[in-house]
Amino acid sequence: xxxxxxxxxxxxxxxxxxxxxxxxxxxxxxxxxxxxxxxxxxxxxxxxxxxxxxxxxxxxxxxxxxxxxxxxxxxxxxxxxxxxxxxxxxxxxxxxxxxxxxxxxxxxxxxxxxxxxxxxxxxxxxxxxxxxxxxxxxxxxxxxxxxxxxxxxxxxxxxxxxxxxxxxxxxxxxxxxxxxxxxxxxxxxxxxxxxxxxxxxxxxxxxxxxxxxxxxxxxxxxxxxxxxxxxxxxxxxxxxxxxxxxxxxxxxxxxxxxxxxxxxxxxxxxxxxxxxxxxxxxxxxxxxxxxxxxxxxxxxxxxxxxxxxxxxxxxxxxxxxxxxxxxxxxxxxxxxxxxxxxxxxxxxxxxxxxxxxxxxxxxxxxxxxxxxxxxxxxxxxxxxxxxxxxxxxxxxxxxxxxxxxxxxxxxxxxxxxxxxxxxxxxxxxxxxxxxxxxxxxxxxxxxxxxxxxxxxxxxxxxxxxxxxxxxxxxxxxxxxxxxxxxxxxxxxxxxxxxxxxxxxxxxxxxxxxxxxxx
Numbered sequence: 162x163x164x165x166x167x168x169x170x171x172x173x174x175x176x177x178x179x180x181x182x183x184x185x186x187x188x189x190x191x192x193x194x195x196x197x198x199x200x201x202x203x204x205x206x207x208x209x210x211x212x213x214x215x216x217x218x219x220x221x222x223x224x225x226x227x228x229x230x231x232x233x234x235x236x237x238x239x240x241x242x243x244x245x246x247x248x249x250x251x252x253x254x255x256x257x258x259x260x261x262x263x264x265x266x267x268x269x270x271x272x273x274x275x276x277x278x279x280x281x282x283x284x285x286x287x288x289x290x291x292x293x294x295x296x297x298x299x300x301x302x303x304x305x306x307x308x309x310x311x312x313x314x315x316x317x318x319x320x321x322x323x324x325x326x327x328x329x330x331x332x333x334x335x336x337x338x339x340x341x342x343x344x345x346x347x348x349x350x351x352x353x354x355x356x357x358x359x360x361x362x363x364x365x366x367x368x369x370x371x372x373x374x375x376x377x378x379x380x381x382x383x384x385x386x387x388x389x390x391x392x393x394x395x396x397x398x399x400x401x402x403x404x405x406x407x408x409x410x411x412x413x414x415x416x417x418x419x420x421x422x423x424x425x426x427x428x429x430x431x432x433x434x435x436x437x438x439x440x441x442x443x444x445x446x447x448x449x450x451x452x453x454x455x456x457x458x459x460x461x462x463x464x465x466x467x468x469x470x471x472x473x474x475x476x477x478x479x480x481x482x483x484x485x486x487x488x489x490x491x492x493x494x495x496x497x498x499x500x501x502x503x504x505x506x507x508x509x510x511x512x513x514x515x516x517x518x519x520x521x522x523x524x525x526x527x528x529x530x531x532x533x534x535x536x537x538x539x540x541x542x543x544x545x546x547x548x549x550x551x552x553x554x555x556x557x558x559x560x561x562x563x564x565x566x567x568x569x570x571x572x573x574x575x576x577x578x579x580x581x582x583x584x585x586x587x588x589x590x591x592x593x594x595x596x597x598x599x600x601x602x603x604x605x606x607x608x609x610x611x612x613x614x615x616x617x618x619x620x621x622x623x624x625x626x627x628x629x630x631x632x633x634x635x636x637x638x639x640x641x642x643x644x645x646x647x648x649x650x651x652x653x654x655x656x657x658x659x660x661x662x663x664x665x666x667x668x669x670x671x672x673x674x675x676x677x678x679x
Contacts, residue, residue, distance in 0.1 A: 237262035405443050
């Protein structure tokens with residue numbers, strides 16, 4: 162053994178042979194040269210002292226050309242002001258990691274994820290990873306997202322426009338049908354009128370569902386919590402769907418909980434959820450029956466709707482909550498709905514803070530359940546405010562039709578339908594097609610209630626018209642806005658108006674109730 166090697170071992174110091182040190186230097190050089198990341202070494206003055214092959218390839222320079230440059234020469238103009246501050250951070254012992262644009266010999270740029278640090282011996286080491294592929298992928302994703310969002314906005318605008326254009330003749334049909342039914346029809350004519358009414362109701366259900374979706378999209382559906390009796394809600398469902406069960410010759414069972422259950426929630430939205438579920442159950446059930454029941458669990462209660470209908474294929478288990486999806490309606494039978502009910506249910510349930518789930522077996526039936534945490538339950542002794550006394554429909558109609566009504570509407574078909582209906586009801590009504598004419602009339606006359614379409618010719622919409630009439634009146638006027646526009650933007654704007662709002666096609670009974678109470 163060499164005496165120097167023995168001395169090194171005897172002294173306890175690690176021994177590195179010249180050949181071993183050379184191997185390590187050679188390995189380091191290979192790593193440096195073959196690294197997939199670009200490596201730049203510069204001095205404190207910014208002169209490039211060493212670069213590897215990846216750096217040369219990205220910058221499109223030869224090694225000899227790059228070693229004649231300074232770091233400022235290979236940084237894009239917009240990034241050059243950042244060099245000094247970032248190197249100052251490295252002088253303080255920090256490691257800087259940021260996105261930089263590498264300026265290439267041909268004037269193009271390459272995005273780099275660059276890590277810079279200070280090395281012993283007054284050197285800076287910068288290691289960069291090419292971000293081109295990543296940023297291209299992100300850019301393509303962003304473009305795809307923008308295209309999808311633009312398509313969604315276009316679809317929403319189309320649906321809103323189509324909905325508005327459909328609601329105008331639907332409004333006229335409803336009014337004419339109502340007026341027709343007051344003329345004393347014979348049995349055959351009444352059958353035809355009933356069939357026409359069923360057809361208009363089917364279309365009205367679609368338009369109402371589209372309105373619900375638009376209101377949810379616009380974020381104007383607000384929760385108004387109150388004390389809600391589960392027993393009362395179930396009784397209402399029993400009354401509403403009893404006739405449907407009788408017509409279809411199906412069993413309809415309502416299973417009440419053994420004790421009174423009170424919830425702190427929005428009664429109207431909860432009823433809308435159950436109404437959609439029950440409508441679906443009866444729509445897809447031809448034999449057997451439908452059951453609505455309340456099950457109590459340890460941490461929650463479940464309101465369940467069971468049916469013995471056609472069931473749902475497991476492959477469609479998640480899609481059934483998508484808008485316009487119908488798993489078992491390949492022939493587009495309109496009596497089977499439009500594929501919006503469950504989408505509305507899911508969104509309303511989430512808004513209420515509940516959960517929805519389902520189980521189903523094809524050709525056997527389905528069960529949908531709304532799970533409500535017990536935190537929404539109230540003590541049994543909680544007082545429920547008695548409902549306000551409402552006039553009967555006949556009384557409400559009589560009161561409303563005694564009032565002087567001013568109608569502002571520019572659609573010829575709807576105007577003619579309103580005129581026929583007012584004449585059939587022997588009501589006093591004044592109809593204008595121009596906002597300016599109604600405004601001039603109101604300066605010299607008084608109406609008990611103004612009913613105005615939102616879209617009006619002449620540069621003034623219904624809201625602006627009612628506001629203008631109010632400004633020139635000393636007393637508070639009664640005003641109702643009627644619209645067929647269901648776009649999210651319009652719904653948001655209407656949510657902030659002080660006037661009552663109805664969406665076309667307006668049910669006559671609802672309008673009369675509003676006239677009485679406005």
